[in-house]
Amino acid sequence: MTHLTLALDTMGGDNGPHVTVPASLQALSIYADLNIILVGDRPTILAILAKHQVSESPRLQILHAEQVVQMDDKPIHALRRLKQSSMRLALDLVANGQADACVSAGNTGALMAMAKVVLKTLSGIDRPALVRALPSISGQPVYLLDLGANTSCDSQTLFQFAVMGSVLAEQVTGKTAPKVALLNIGSEEIKGNDQVQQAARLLQTTHDVNYMGYVEGDQIFSGQADVIVCDGFVGNTTLKASEGIARLLFHQISEAVQRNLIARLLAWLLKKRLKKLFLQMNPDHYNGASLLGLRHIVVKSHGNADAAAFLRAIEEAITEVHRRVPSKIEARLESVLLEKSC
Amino acid sequence: MTHLTLALDTMGGDNGPHVTVPASLQALSIYADLNIILVGDRPTILAILAKHQVSESPRLQILHAEQVVQMDDKPIHALRRLKQSSMRLALDLVANGQADACVSAGNTGALMAMAKVVLKTLSGIDRPALVRALPSISGQPVYLLDLGANTSCDSQTLFQFAVMGSVLAEQVTGKTAPKVALLNIGSEEIKGNDQVQQAARLLQTTHDVNYMGYVEGDQIFSGQADVIVCDGFVGNTTLKASEGIARLLFHQISEAVQRNLIARLLAWLLKKRLKKLFLQMNPDHYNGASLLGLRHIVVKSHGNADAAAFLRAIEEAITEVHRRVPSKIEARLESVLLEKSC
Structure with a gap:
């Protein structure tokens, strides 16, 4: 070696x-x-x-x-x-x-x-982007970029991120023509800011990226897209908010479990599996974003x-x-x- | 009545x-x-x-x-x-x-x-904002605005949202001087875009808002702030991504439970309690944002x-x-x- x-x-x-x-x-x-x-x-x-x-x-x-x-x-x-x-x-x-x-x-x-x-x-x-693979319901990793290296991005930068993300997903997961989406606040063409709309037009006209259109925040973890592109402000807050809600959920589940004898028994029996799940969802476990x-x-x-x-x-x-x-x-x-x- | x-x-x-x-x-x-x-x-x-x-x-x-x-x-x-x-x-x-x-x-x-x-x-x-109360680890509601009514916001608009949010939290929760924060991608003063930095300067000089500084995405659900202000693009994707990760977590927990016979039995016994918890975290249960x-x-x-x-x-x-x-x-x-x- x-x-x-x-x-x-x-x-x-x-x-x-x-x-x-x-x-x-x-x-x-x-x-x-x-x-x-x-x-x-x-x-x-x-x-x-x-x-x-x-x-x-x-x-x-x-x-x-x-x-x-x-x-x-x-x-x-x-x-x-x-x-x-x-x-x-x-x-x-x-x-x-x-x-x-x-x-x-x-x-x-x-x-x-x-x-x-x-x-x-x-x-x-022109500009590197921070990228990380996230878990999804489909079981496939979802690459989200940029996660905070670029506070704001013009349409050309978003386009380049889409190309980079697509190539990364293709090279790492072996998937041909990975599905690439832009993160937006609606699925209709008129939604979002100018940068996102212009990036969409650029992506629609390229053959090298399998562009599927806009996805909204709640679709990030569904696995519909393999690569999701946004500016660094949006990507950073979105990712961190997801970590925050994961902590809130575990807190609430722990509290509910503590209050109930049967639940405590269930939790004890499921300990190993739950521990694995907690570890999987723990942001620290995913620590390390690449500057792509x-x-x-x-x-x-x-x-x-x-x-x-x-x-x-x-x-x-x-x-x-x-x-x-x-x-x-x-x-x-x-x-x-x-x-x-x- | x-x-x-x-x-x-x-x-x-x-x-x-x-x-x-x-x-x-x-x-x-x-x-x-x-x-x-x-x-x-x-x-x-x-x-x-x-x-x-x-x-x-x-x-x-x-x-x-x-x-x-x-x-x-x-x-x-x-x-x-x-x-x-x-x-x-x-x-x-x-x-x-x-x-x-x-x-x-x-x-x-x-x-x-x-x-x-x-x-x-x-x-x-000048502009209304979409606002909703979110759950937090502290048990106190957190008001997040704007959730998508304004795709981009200048500093003056963010300042007005902070004032409105503060008054809303005060009037609805009865809390005096609720803590107001700006959502940003770092806690240091130099972080974020111009609009957020200028809004911070405006908030630092007003006596009417109990401005506590920046919070990052993972702090939204901690309950450190009573009111969190951001533009509508960031707020919308952040909130929806949180809903997405909640769905992913429940999906993973359900799968973990399904794979285990004893867990399935206990889950059946716990049905009512789990149902309540799912309902509490279900985004639809929180449906309805106010145009403030x-x-x-x-x-x-x-x-x-x-x-x-x-x-x-x-x-x-x-x-x-x-x-x-x-x-x-x-x-x-x-x-x-x-x-x-x-």
Whole structure:
């Protein structure tokens, strides 16, 4: 098995190295073919490693970074002034071939801006998008993008997201002509804002995307569409609201169960199955959204991820490296966009 | 008890009178103080009434309408050309005092445009917003607006929604200084689009709204905020996605239960309790969003509501008439906006 190396922005996220370092140690113990470069404040990282009675090794290296991107740093500031930050240096490692992928729980806007400059977008793609596979009633994964990398998007950007999402679904699930939809507030043609309506017109005239029309929010999880496209503000709030309602439901079910003896018995008998279900629906279990459209792999973790959730983001990066997602997308994208420009 | 009269846009929604007429009959049998005016195509309505062996009566009148607003009619077309539509005539009945409130399952954009012209907005309010109370983990209702009446909103509109929402929560729940938040894709000041950031600045400088800052999608259902403000595109997709994930969860739980014999037995024993829980979380059970900011009461039902769900929208209108929501809001709003303009 060939080794793969991940560059981790150790300082990103609400709890920085206190979460990312333990998650890295877990990942190294699970994946024998994995090397990790922890990018961040060396003394802090060493102190945490010492607590775990671990020291640097060929599989676990430290790259010291003087600076940290804060959650409230503007992308343009991060790009110009924080060239020695852990986020930037982790991306640099990927750009110069020393790492196969980067994982960060830091500032999404800064990560997006830096990744675009350092790693470059695929030809024909102006802006990367955050994407994640979501569960659905049909049992098939649904790819939702953008999840927050682009606060607002013009119709051309939405069109490119549709093409990228389609190619991703095709390459990862093996499905031919995956069904692509635009998220809107109604199914009729006149519904929605100008950007969505214009993107619909662009998609109707392309042969390379199996465009099925608009879907509304309640159809995201039905599995009718394989790929659903929206701007980052809508995608982010929609996804997070879904996580919120899942928590509310589990809270209400737990309360109902607590109040009833038979229900408690049922819950006990179903424990294993319910636990699996909870895990499946737990947002942390799905942690790790890909920044799609770049020439290399960048995985974004929740800012408030714990070590288990950050481990999931690391695993997502490992999977994508094995699948060689960007090069597959690039190959397919070239022919799609070429046809479009003809 | 004083009688109250509702004007129903009988032709609105996916199934028109086949849903709205049976729902009206149910409402009349439940609420002894209720009168209903069915506005729509008289022959069609009479045929459905005949099937239920019911005829016109002082409590159940028909107002014939020549036209119907279609789901894909543009608001401006509906406003100018469909003055004899069931939607318009139902609103006219409220405007001229023959009905206390209007309920429609029709085209949201058209309803919003017509209601604004026919019923007028409260002074200081430019655009009405669709609002609904949502359940939360804290047990307190959370008012989310706008749910789709305004596809995009400038900062001033978002500010007005915050004021209206605050007054609504105060008047309906009796809470003093309800906590008001803006929905955003991050909690830091730099996050989000220009409209949201400017609305935040407006809210920070007013004393009349207990503004708590940004909340993200996953905090909607936590109950941290009493009122959450966003534009109609975001609110609509967010709410519908939450309904979608609720359906997915119930589907998965049902499947888990089906696969287990003991669980099936216990589920049968728990049927009543589970049914209650399902009902509580069923989006249809919450059907009926208010068009807030008008001088009169207009309730919007889901377009795809069945009779039970449309009955819920009728009940929402009855509750609002009893609570005299618009006049309470107007009284409070005047002092709030007056202070703001000083």
